[in-house]
Amino acid sequence: MTRLSEDELIATLFAPLAGPGGLGLRDDAAVITPKPGHDLVVSKDMLIAGVHFFAADPPDAIARKALRVNLSDLAAKGATPVGFLLGLALPTDWTSEWLKDFARGLGVDARDFGCPLLGGDTVRTPGPLTLSVTVFGMAPSGRMVPRTGAGPGDLLYVSGTIGDAAIGLRLRRQDRLDTPWIAVLGEAAAAYLRDRYLLPRPRLGLRAALQAHASAAMDVSDGLAGDLGKMLALAGLTADISVDGVPLSEAARAALKLSPDLIETVLAGGDDYEILCAVPPMNAKAFEVSAKNAGIAVTRIGTSHPGEGAPRFTDPNGAALALAVRSFAHF
Amino acid sequence: MTRLSEDELIATLFAPLAGPGGLGLRDDAAVITPKPGHDLVVSKDMLIAGVHFFAADPPDAIARKALRVNLSDLAAKGATPVGFLLGLALPTDWTSEWLKDFARGLGVDARDFGCPLLGGDTVRTPGPLTLSVTVFGMAPSGRMVPRTGAGPGDLLYVSGTIGDAAIGLRLRRQDRLDTPWIAVLGEAAAAYLRDRYLLPRPRLGLRAALQAHASAAMDVSDGLAGDLGKMLALAGLTADISVDGVPLSEAARAALKLSPDLIETVLAGGDDYEILCAVPPMNAKAFEVSAKNAGIAVTRIGTSHPGEGAPRFTDPNGAALALAVRSFAHF
Structure with missing residues (x-):
């Protein structure tokens, strides 16, 4: 498999994972409309090969971990997933096969957790594979579960x-x-x-x-x-x-x-x-x-x-x- | 200046830039409530030292560029800035002085463009400095300016x-x-x-x-x-x-x-x-x-x-x- 260009890999591997608001990944931006009476809950976790996972881990597992650690933040906040943005910095030795497996794993979890891809950015890096996921969730207005609210005797x-x-x-x-x-x-x-x-x-x-x-x-x-x-x-x-x-x-x-x-x-x-x-x-x-x-x-x-x-x-x-x-x- | 821990640098350098919804950067998540009748417009750009800027650029300029390229996406969509998340992967040779200048530049632009920090993630990387900004804006419902809408004769x-x-x-x-x-x-x-x-x-x-x-x-x-x-x-x-x-x-x-x-x-x-x-x-x-x-x-x-x-x-x-x-x- 020859290497895909950025436009090709977005069109062939990632656009199929796009949800409503992702505009088919053809725009620089995505649109999110929280349901009336709801707040948007957002969280972001970065993952670096060699720090947060092993570069040799299966590509589909790397993708799923990147999404899941962000979904874990939503879970803790009592929020329902809406979608996510993926920042993907690929090292010089990436291959289209690797990326295909990565996108497949990402698609499985995006579907299973009801959290479609809405957009992102793909760049190259002279360093290790770097993933930056921003996840969006919804919670009833003012009802996100905070980290700060514990009381004595809880x-x-x-x-x-x-x-x-x-x-x-x-x-x-x-x-x-x-x-x-x-x-x-x-x-x-x-x-x-x-x-x-x-x-x-x-x-x-x-x-x-x-x-x-x-x-x-x-x-x-x-x-x-x-x-x-x-x-x-x-x-x-x-x-x-x-x-x-x-x-x-x-x-x-x-x-x-x-x-x-x-x-x-x-x-x-x-x-x-x-x-x-x-x-x-x-x-x-x-x-x-x-x-x-x-x-x-x-x-x-x-x-x-x-x-x-x-x-x-x-x-x-x-x-x-x-x-x-x-x-x-x-x- | 000795190096700050992650908690210290968040508390001393970044928490002062936090806006409402950023929860003082004490949570893993932020809350965004779009004004009634508005959509949230989101965009994400990653910047890598040696690819998108020079590692030797002034730290305040690097911070401002990272925010500004994202604000540029909002501008093109006709959206008003609401806030941003910062993913910051620091290389092994970072110093507290560098980061202080970085945060200062970020704060200047966050204030001038009305786009406060809402959260993010700080990690270390064996690779180059990597920045991942997710920016949030608001546009009247259904009125984000798309990339796709040009007509013949426009x-x-x-x-x-x-x-x-x-x-x-x-x-x-x-x-x-x-x-x-x-x-x-x-x-x-x-x-x-x-x-x-x-x-x-x-x-x-x-x-x-x-x-x-x-x-x-x-x-x-x-x-x-x-x-x-x-x-x-x-x-x-x-x-x-x-x-x-x-x-x-x-x-x-x-x-x-x-x-x-x-x-x-x-x-x-x-x-x-x-x-x-x-x-x-x-x-x-x-x-x-x-x-x-x-x-x-x-x-x-x-x-x-x-x-x-x-x-x-x-x-x-x-x-x-x-x-x-x-x-x-x-x-």
Whole structure:
């Protein structure tokens, strides 16, 4: 396959993904008309090869991750996807085959999440593949779930399981010969964890529950310990979290059993793309029912209380864990 | 100055630029509420050091260019700026001083153009400095000026002058000792042309005239010849353009006199960020009056007519110019 020109690749690979308002990707701009009584919620995440994903990852997975980490932001805000813009800086060695697979993956998720492509920009870079997605969502006017709204005594919940992607990243990075627990873990668990790193699961199904019942929410992208600290600090709050209560997958449990030190990776490793939220006690039952109806597991991990300083994570004996690092720094 | 952490640089440098809806840059998302009866117009342009600007350009100019090329898209669509998101991928050698100057320049233009920062993402890159701006504007519902709407017989206008930035880029790139015309041009003209490359002038003042009177518009970013061809081809049109009628600055005229071959750079070099539009003949007078009232020069360069193929550019003898390249490829 010879290389496509910019106009050709837009016309053949990306225009088929365009939704209403994307104007067939023939304009420099797109038009968005929020439904009456709704605000537009916008978010933007950049992803760089070698920083946020591996350049050798399958192109369709790279595309899907770029869209999904942005959809995860919308999910945390209780917003319904409307569409997205894609900024794509291609390195010098791109091929049309690679880009075809990339566009195919992007199209699958754009369709499955009801989030069509509306426009963007394609440029070349002497550096690594760089993706910049801006995602648009809608929320009833004034009802976007903020990061700042937690109150004292609110119950703290996370969706799904924590730490899988961070362990998965270590599995990708570390040689199994040098890392005894990797060799023992078994391929099924390892594959599960690696896949959780490769492909986040944006918890859009939680948005109704969040919108109706949560006082504050964010997605966990940089590690539970750091992200919880950020959310609570904005409200002058902190919390005590029993590590035993943090929901783990079977695969993560197996890895932790082999290597208890992984607890720091679990709590501070990032890339979870689960929802962290605060729910006033009077809403707790309704929140849990609504999440269950949506088919998304949520686990109460603690209660907020007034105070300064980072949340304490305690072991089963009540001793505080000394976390050297609380967040994975993509920066 | 020691390096700031991501949270510190957001809090100290960027949060002061945040507008309403930006939530103090303390959330992953921003909220935009278009005025009733208005659509949101969105556009995104990526800029890469070494491709779209020089890494050694002043940081405040880099910031302003990144915002201005996006504002230029809004201007062409007849849209009023609302705010923007900034994706900033910093190379390994960034300094806090650099970033402070960058934020200062960004703040000046955000204020002057009424386009506050609403959010974004800051990451590190092993590659060159990469900027991704998503800009939001408002236009009365259904009234965004499209690229596709030109009709046969429409008059074709450009704002300002064409070719300055492209000559300015050559001045930046070429050694004056190897390029006789550069040595003769004189510093005042050279400085003018270089500045036009460094700092685009988004023609937002034209937006009322465009919205009321133009059938189609786009900004000239990749060269007049190629961009005019794109706009007309979308409507099954073409045009004959007399090169003598293309508006040039005095500095560009002086350079062309010294080196007539520069005409190709003028017509196909790009980075003009002027408005190209089609205006039905019955609207022409009103368009010209409205532009004049806005203080923005517009020049009629030709008339569209049905036909295939790229627009012909003719010299004073009526002979067609053979343009080897019609667009500057940022890709």
